[in-house]
Amino acid sequence: MHLTLIAGARPNFMKIAPIIHAINEANNNGENIQYRLVHTGQHYDHRMSETFFEELRIPNPDVNLNCGGGTQAEQTAAIMVAFEKDLLANPTDLLVVVGDVNSTMACSIVAKKLNTKVAHIEAGIRSFDLSMPEEINRMVTDALADYFFTTSLWAGENLEKSGVPPNKIFFVGNVMIDTLLKNRGNFKRPSFFSELELKKGAYFVLTLHRPANVDLVENFKSLMQEIIDNANNQPIIFPMHPRTAKLFDELGIKAPNLKIVDPMGYLEFNYLVENSKAVITDSGGITEETTVMGIPCITLRDNTERPETVKIGTNELIGTNPDAIAPTILKLDKGDWKKGGIPELWDGNAARRIVDRLINVIR
Template sequence: MKITIIAGARPNFMKIAPIIEAIEVASAKGAAISYRLVHTGQHYDKKMSHDFFMQLGIPEPHANLEAGGGTQAEQTAVIMVRFEKELLENPADLVLVVGDVTSTMACAIVAKKLHTKVAHVEAGIRSGDLTMPEEINRLVTDSITDYFFTTSDIANKNLLDSGVTDDRIFFVGNTMIDTLLKQMPRFQKPEIWNDANLVPQQYFVLTLHRPANVDQEQGLQALLDKIITLSQSLPIVFPVHPRTAKMLQKIGSNAPNLHLIDPLSYLEFNFLVKNAKAVITDSGGITEETTVMGVPCMTLRDSTERPETCTIGTNELLGTDPKALEPAMQKLFNGEWKKGGVPPLWDGKTATRIVESLIDLSI
C-alpha cells in the first residue's frame, strides 16, 4: 500500500510525526506499506515549519509544493494545482490528510478527482461555526473522505448523523497526544524563562490569532487590557502569531508584565504551557495539550470543535466578551479550577492503531 501523507501547517506536523514512525515500524516488520510525505508549504515561516520537522524527527519531505501565503482562495488554488501534478507523477493507493487546515481540504479534493482514496485523521470534529475557515475545511473534507479516523465519541456521532456508515469510522484517539507524550521529556526551557524570571505556576501563557479576537483594534485592546488587569501582575507570555503581530503594532502595549515574543518551537512552547498557572487561548489544539498536561485553560471563543476538553478536560469555553474572564480568573486564583481528566484513547498509541487499521483495509 502506497500512502501519500499531506502536511502543510504547524498543527499538521505534530499529527503526522507519529503516523510516519508507525508506518516505518510496520514496514520494518514486513508489512506491505510505504509512504510519501508531501509538504504543501502552507506555513513557510521557519519557526512554523523547519524547526518542527527537526525537533519532532520528521524526515525531509519527498516533495515541497511551496504554496506560500496569500488569501484562502489563492492558497487553495496553488495547493490544488501543484498537488495534482505531484499525485499524477507519483500515484498513491491512499492520500492521508490530517486536521482542518487549507491543505487538508485542497489535497482531499484533488485526490478524489483523481480517483484516489482519502483517509482523514481527526475527522468528524465540528464547531458549528461557519465563520471559521477551519469548519468549512472540515465539512468539505469529510464530505468526500473514504476512511475516518476520529478522536472522540462526539466526532463519531457527528459523522454518523451526517450519514457516514459505521464501517468507515475508526475511533483511534488523538495523534497530537502521541507526539506530546513522546516529546514531554525533551521539552526545552526558552530564553524568555530567564529573561522574565519565570517561576512554575506563577505566569500565564497567552495565544491569540482568530479574526474575532485580533482583527479589530478596539476588540484586541479590550481583551489585552482585561487580561492584564486580572493577572494580579503575574507575567503574561504572549508568543505572537504573524496575523496578530500586525494589529499589535497598531495598538501598542507596554504593560510591564506582558512579554511579547516571537513564535516558539514545539519543545519550547510546550515547556511554557506545562509549567504555566494557566493558558488563555483561542486555539483548538492547545486545549487538547493542556487537558493532557492538567493545566487550566481558558478559551476565548464562542464555540469549540473539541468539547471533550471542556466536559472531561481542564478547558473552559468563555466566549469572546472580555467580561467573561473575570469569574474565570477569580476561580483560578481561588484554587477552584477543575482538575479534569484525559479522554479515552488519548494514550500515545493512536498512530499505531491508525496504521494497523490501514493495513487491515488492504486498500
C-alpha cells in the same frame, strides 16, 4: 502499499509525526508500507514549519509545494494546482490528510477528482460555526473521504448523522497526544525563561490569532487590557503568531508584565505551557495538550470543536466578551478550577491503531 501524507501547517506536523513513526515500526515488524511526504508550504516561517521536522524527527519532505501566503481562496487554489501536478506524477494507493487546514481540504479535492481514495485523520470534529474557515475545511474533507479516523466517540456520532457508514469510522484516539507523550521528556526550557525570571506556576501563556479576536482593533485591545489588568502583575508570555503581530502594533498597548516573544518550536512552547499557571488561548489544539498536562485553559471562543476538553478536561470556554475574563481569572486564583481528566484513548497509541487499520483496509 503506498501512502501519500500531507503536511502544510504547524498543527499538521504534530499529527503526521506519529503516523510516520508507526509506519516505520510496522515496517520493522515485516510490513511493506511506502510513503511520500508532501509539504504544501502553507506555513512558510521556519519557526512554524521546518523546525517541527527537526524536533519531531520527521524526514525531510519529498517535495515542498511552496504555497504559502495569499487569501483563503488564493492559497487553496495554489495548493490544488501544485498538488494535482504532483499526484499525477506520483500516484498513490491512498491519500492521508490530517486536521482541518486549507491543505487538508485542497489536497482531498484533488485526490478525489483523480479517483484516489482519502483517509481523514481527526475526522468528524465540528464547531457548527461556518464563520470559521476550518469548519468549512472539515465539512468538505469529510464529505469526500473514504475512511474516517476519530479522536472521540462524539466525532463519530457527527459523521454518522451526516450519513457516513459506521464501518468506515474508526475511533482511534488523538495523534496530537501521541506526539505530546512521546516528547514530554524532551521539552526544552526557552532561553528567555531565566531572563524573564519566570517561576513554575506563576505566569500565564497567551496565544491569540482567530479573526473574531484580533481583526477588530477595539475588541483585540479590550481583550488584551482585561487580561493584563486581571493577571495580578504576574507575567503574561505571548508568543505572537505572524498574523497577530501585524495587528498588534496598532493597539499601542504596553505593560511591564506583558512579554511578547517570537513564535516558538514545539518543544520549547510545551515546556512553557507545562510550567505555567494557566493558558489563555483561542486555539483548539492547545486545549487538547493542556487537558493531558493538567494545566488550566481559558478559551476565548464562543464554540469549540473539541467539547471533550471542556466536558472531561481542564478547558473552560468563556466566549469572546472581555467582561468574562475577570471572573474567570478570579476563579482560578481562588483555586476553584476543575481538576479534569483525560479522554478515552488519548493514551499515546492512536497512530499504531491508525496504521493497523490502514493495513487492513488497503489489503
